[in-house]
Amino acid sequence: MMQAAPETPALALRYALKRDGRGEVAVAVPASCVRRVCLPDRETKARFVNAVLGARCERDEELELLGEDVTRLKAAGRSRLRRRVGVLTPAVGLISNLNVWENISLPAAYHGTPPLGQVAEAARQALAALSADPERLLARLPDELGAFETKLVEFTRLLVAAPELAVFDALGEDLDPAEHARAARFEAEYLARQPAGTLIYVDLPETRS
Numbered sequence: 001m002m003q004a005a006p007e008t009p010a011l012a013l014r015y016a017l018k019r020d021g022r023g024e025v026a027v028a029v030p031a032s033c034v035r036r037v038c039l040p041d042r043e044t045k046a047r048f049v050n051a052v053l054g055a056r057c058e059r060d061e062e063l064e065l066l067g068e069d070v071t072r073l074k075a076a077g078r079s080r081l082r083r084r085v086g087v088l089t090p091a092v093g094l095i096s097n098l099n100v101w102e103n104i105s106l107p108a109a110y111h112g113t114p115p116l117g118q119v120a121e122a123a124r125q126a127l128a129a130l131s132a133d134p135e136r137l138l139a140r141l142p143d144e145l146g147a148f149e150t151k152l153v154e155f156t157r158l159l160v161a162a163p164e165l166a167v168f169d170a171l172g173e174d175l176d177p178a179e180h181a182r183a184a185r186f187e188a189e190y191l192a193r194q195p196a197g198t199l200i201y202v203d204l205p206e207t208r209s
Helices: 042-054 075-082 100-111 116-129 134-138 147-160 177-183 186-193
Strands: 011-018 024-030 034-038 061-065 085-088 165-169 198-203
Touching: 011 042, 011 198, 024 034, 024 042, 024 198, 042 061, 042 075, 042 085, 042 165, 042 198, 085 147, 100 116, 100 134, 100 147, 116 134, 116 147, 116 186, 134 147, 147 177, 147 186, 186 198
Parallel strands: 034 198, 085 165, 165 198
Antiparallel strands: 011 024, 011 061
16 A cells, blocks of 8 residues: 655745855745754845845745745735734834834734734733833833843734744844843743744854854
8 A cells, every 4th residue: 555655844934045156045944843044144134034024025036934925925915924924133123212012012003903902911921921020111112221121022022913933033132141041031932822833043153042
């Protein structure tokens, strides 16, 4: 009796960059896993992060997110797909004239989902789980935050959106060893809320976290 061939694992992300004379970058990440991706230089990392953020790629790039080829998407489909993806990156900071709560809740307020009460409860739970004082932190402005607190707020903003695919870009950058250890707990918090989620760490060769 012939055995069926094993199924190929579904991919959460497939990315390729082809550059004349500079080789080829290829990234393939199975769904429902934690994977580290080390990209060769800052330009390549920025291109990868921007492609995932926008669910959009340039002519020399290829990108599939959560089983969808982004080159086939129209505006509505691209917007829908972006809501399933969260990226923690220095390229998308906090809005300086909004307090922490407003920064966290702004995407939900804009899209009308999830309800703000649900966002508030999720934010408080996440901050408390990471040893922060929610009431004190939520009222502060971005300029009053240190490097770790800024990443914590940006992570909480990502977490309450419940993305199926999360990307952490240079997570340990600008953190001291104690802060780096605290940031390492982000992975467990994400997976506790998204057990079937996919988490990708993106770093450069000399700054892997």
